[in-house]
Amino acid sequence: MRRFPVLFSLVALISLSVLFTSAQAFSFSKAANSPGSKCSKVGAVARSGATQVKCVKSGKKIIWRKVVQVKTPSPATTSTLKPTPAQTQTPTTTTIPAAQNEYEVNAKATQWSYSFSYLIGASKIPLNSASSHSNILYLPQGKLTHILLKSNDVSHGFSIPGLGIDKEASPDATTKIDITPEKTGTFPGACNIQCGRGHAGMIFSIVVVSQADYLNYLATLK
Numbered sequence: 304m305r306r307f308p309v310l311f312s313l314v315a316l317i318s319l320s321v322l323f324t325s326a327q328a329f330s331f332s333k334a335a336n337s338p339g340s341k342c343s344k345v346g347a348v349a350r351s352g353a354t355q356v357k358c359v360k361s362g363k364k365i366i367w368r369k370v371v372q373v374k375t376p377s378p379a380t381t382s383t384l385k386p387t388p389a390q391t392q393t394p395t396t397t398t399i400p401a402a403q404n405e406y407e408v409n410a411k412a413t414q415w416s417y418s419f420s421y422l423i424g425a426s427k428i429p430l431n432s433a434s435s436h437s438n439i440l441y442l443p444q445g446k447l448t449h450i451l452l453k454s455n456d457v458s459h460g461f462s463i464p465g466l467g468i469d470k471e472a473s474p475d476a477t478t479k480i481d482i483t484p485e486k487t488g489t490f491p492g493a494c495n496i497q498c499g500r501g502h503a504g505m506i507f508s509i510v511v512v513s514q515a516d517y518l519n520y521l522a523t524l525k
């Protein structure tokens with residue numbers, strides 16, 4: 304018999320907390336600039352409560368999307384290990400491309416991954432990364448590279464905190480990023496615009512290598 308009041312207050316407590324959370328959810332959905340609601344200017348950034356939102360294109364609509372913070376890697380986690388692509392793939396006949404003063408690469412976003420191709424020489428025929436390197440973008444140290452960023456579907460984020468890059472891959476226009484990386488190393492990147500179900504897995508890395516290693520890598524692509 305004495306148990307009954309305890310049970311009762313427990314039930315009351317649970318219903319109260321349910322009420323409170325739904326009230327919160329309600330006020331959140333009513334907040335201005337809430338994720339999913341309409342916005343007017345693509346690229347605009349605003350706040351919705353504690354959340355940062357960005358105005359992006361999603362299909363034919365222009366809506367607010369939650370901006371996801373990408374953690375800045377501490378220097379300790381930034382590997383300076385140079386990849387040795389030449390060792391991982393040893394084609395019998397390898398023509399190493401000539402060194403260039405500047406380079407051009409395509410960065411393509413698709414729900415939910417990034418892929419990269421390299422536009423080398425005068426022909427600029429895109430050379431695709433091998434599947435084992437598909438989400439890695441190699442860049443030559445100390446050389447200017449133009450990254451041509453585009454999306455195949457909705458807007459995606461292209462954020463590499465270690466290189467100070469935070470851009471948007473839009474389905475409507477190419478975003479050009481010019482970068483001359485000073486240091487070799489691996490720099491983790493991620494999409495930072497909520498782009499749907501597979502958003503959290505939309506990660507990639509930029510690996511900066513010496514120009515000689517870069518040319519060796521390009522020689523392995525087809």
Ligand SMILES: [Cu+2]
Nearest residue numbers: 459494498505
């Ligand atoms: Cu994305």
